Amino acid sequence: MPTDKFYITSPIYYVNDRPHVGHAYTTLLADTLARYRRLQGDEVHFLTGVDENSQKTIDAAEKSGEDVVSYTNRLALIWKSTWEKLGINFTDFIRTTEPRHTKTVQEVWQRVWDRGDIYKGMYSGLYCKGHEAFIKESDLVDGFCPDHKAKPEHITEENYFFRLSKYQKELLAFYDARPNFLIPETRFNEIKSFVRNGLEDISISREKQTWGIPVPQDPSHVIYVWFDALVNYISGVGIKAWNAHPADVHVIGKDIIRFHAVIWPAMLMSAGLALPQKVATHGFFTMGGVKISKSLGNTIDPIPLAEKYNTDALRYFFLREIPFGEDGDFSLAKFHERYIADLANGLGNLVARVAKLGETLGDIEVSDHDMALLQRTPSYYHAAFDRIEINKVLSALWDEISNMDKNINDRKIWEKKGDALKNDIITFSFTILYLARPLEPFLPNTVQKIRDQFVFDPKRRVLKITKGEILFPRIQ
């Protein structure tokens, strides 16, 4: 069977901060989609990494009393090892201070320059460090950036500008031709109307900065962090490979849609490079309705949570709790509640009940008719994954789990003996194994443990069940 390639990216994260549950959500979502595609037989390239060339980095290094290089080296390791500890199966981790990235950014800049789309001008305006972007007076609430609750700086300086306005028509035609470019649709509609209202050229360099990628024609300027950061998606594979197969999906949060759905495609159009297939945008993790973020001081580290419960529990909670595209409120109590109800009492208890009874039967011979049970895939599965409605997939799978639990109770299988018990055990074990397949992208470790307990040899047609460790221990 020929394998398809699938290229998926997460955003690259600012190193002014350690990873919190909001960042973990973005990366886990991308990881789940990557795992799903791998299970469909695709050769998956999953790129994540860190965004180091911003003003935030300099400020954070200063604050921690380190030089910028040692600081970024330390932080990049923290990010990488956090994803490793959370079991994120990325295939590449990019840092924007790497030579492969600098070279690609300068090459993209040169292409845009050669197209005549970069010019020099004066910029005077308000700059929000939280956004790493200029912000309009009209976006402020009582003089503060509403997302970062910080006062923007007033900046007047000479900048290089990108002729974004020139790409309005081309962008609109592109959106028309690609109705699924941005999901969910409501956000796509917002972007279309934003572009229809007219685009302004954007500043893409900062003057007299020492940290960042120099403008090839004028090293007294560094390339603006977003023009630099977006190009990481190309640097991760190289220009030639990007053109042959650009990203299938960029997974991002709703705060960075304009960069990905307006500026990024326009940059690629200008540079004569291929456009990505899809931008999938999720909502925020909030706490008491407020976005979780370092600038708001309400972050939660995902590692202790994964250590106390386990990484699959974290994945389950995040992907089940937030409907794709919408916000979801985080609380430790809610996390614990779902863990106990859905995992310990739900899936974990079901597997333990069937395994305990099944173990007493030794080698179980299975008929052709029973084997058919294994070959199914839930009808909603692929379509829901295409639309990234994965919380719906999980809730449908959990309906099947509750039904099975109810069925076991109704049939009182613990009272059965001989063939009657054997037949029920085969049915329930195979239903568990059938559910393990769609569950695998969400709960990879748990599924492995299930498969270790329910071993089916299709050649001999023998099922052997061994009760294993408790999947989700009851935690106080």
Ligand code: MSP
């Ligand atoms: N460096 C830029 C992205 C450049 S991509 C070319 C950036 N970094 S970030 O660290 O601030 O955010 C990275 C991602 O984390 C974004 O997709 C953002 O939406 C996501 N999240 C940050 N806080 C979040 C929540 N509280 N909830 C959900 N996602 C959140 O932006």
